[in-house]
Amino acid sequence: MKFFLNVLVTGALAFVVFVSCKKNQSDSSVATADLTIYKRIYGATSVSQDGNYVVIKSTALPDHKSPYYQGTQWAASMYEAYNGSGQFAQNPSKIVSQNLTxxxxxxxxxxxxxSATPMGPIGVSLNGVPFFNQYAAGGSPLTNEIVSFDQYDGHPQQQGQYHYHAEPFYLTTNKGKSALLGFLLDGYPVYGPMENSATVTNAQLDAYHGHTSATADYPNGSYHYHITSTDPYxxxxxxxGTPGTVSN
Ligand SMILES: [Zn+2]
Ligand SMILES: [Zn+2]
Structure with missing residues (x-):
């Protein structure tokens, strides 16, 4: 009887040791993050994890047509004359493929x-085109540049890097006005100009142009930015949050 008990106790101990080893194994794999939401950036050439960062690479070539494809290698399929409403004054740049990381x-x-947003990319939208802030070169207001935004609300800077300072109409047309549209460099998501069937106004947002609430993609709630129709967009x-980096 005593022998039998000893075997039972030893067996139970072995089982406990076995189970705790299994647990340790699964704990060590926690560092691999779920990148599903970042793979919504369908225009990225790659989305991967590097430690506590997600690394997104993009050529910044818009997947929609543009007057700024004129005279480029993609013109035959991607050039489209301006057909938006209002005035348009095309700037002298053409779209050039980038190596954004x-x-x-x-x-x-x-x-x-x-920290203030830098000039150049401040985030990345779903089609891989970067978001820029509310300023033109030299920190001056966008006022004089808006006329050069094409029918999809983007334009290239002097090196041909295409970008959005405001609502990316192609994405909100395809994904919806309240959809996730991308991420800023601090990792927080960017949403469209509507929420719960209502237009979001600047007055509803904080000084950084966001607020915290549950969204379809973050049912437990998350801070997020909204793109609105008026400055600062x-x-x-x-x-x-604390921004990561972008290089070209
Ligand atoms: Zn610009
Ligand atoms: Zn919101």
Whole structure:
């Protein structure tokens, strides 16, 4: 009887050790993040994880037509004359393929000290085209540049890098006005100009142009930016979180 009990106790201990080893094994794999939401950036040439960052690579070539494809190798299929409403004054640049690499935090958190957005890319939209802030070169207002936005609300800068300062109409037409449209460099998501069937106004957003609530993609709630129809459009007084980096 005593022998039998010893075998039972030893067996039980072995089982406990076995189970705890299994548990340790699964714990060590937690570092691999679920990149599903970042793969919504369908225009990216790659989406991968590097430690606590998600790395998104993009050529920044829009997947919609543009007057700015005129005179490029893609003109035959992608050029379209301006057909938007209102005035259009095309700038002298043509679209040029880029090698953008965005490194954005996988687990964004509010920054204790907020930092201003840089000139150039401040985030990436679903089609891989970068978001720019509310300023023209030299930090001047966008006022004089808006006339050069094409029918999809984008334009190239002097090196031919195509970008959006405001609502990317091609994406909101295809994905919806309240859809996730991309991410800023601090890792927080960017949404369209509507929420719960109502238009979002700047007055409903904080100084950084966002707020915290549940969304279809973040049912437990998340801070997120909204693109609105008036200045500052995408971001306000800088990043809500700590920004990652972008290189070209
Ligand atoms: Zn611009
Ligand atoms: Zn919202």
């Amino acid at each position: 965005f490194r954005i935090p996988l687990n964004p958190s509010p920054a204790a000290t907020k 995408i971001n306000g007084n800088g990043f809500y």
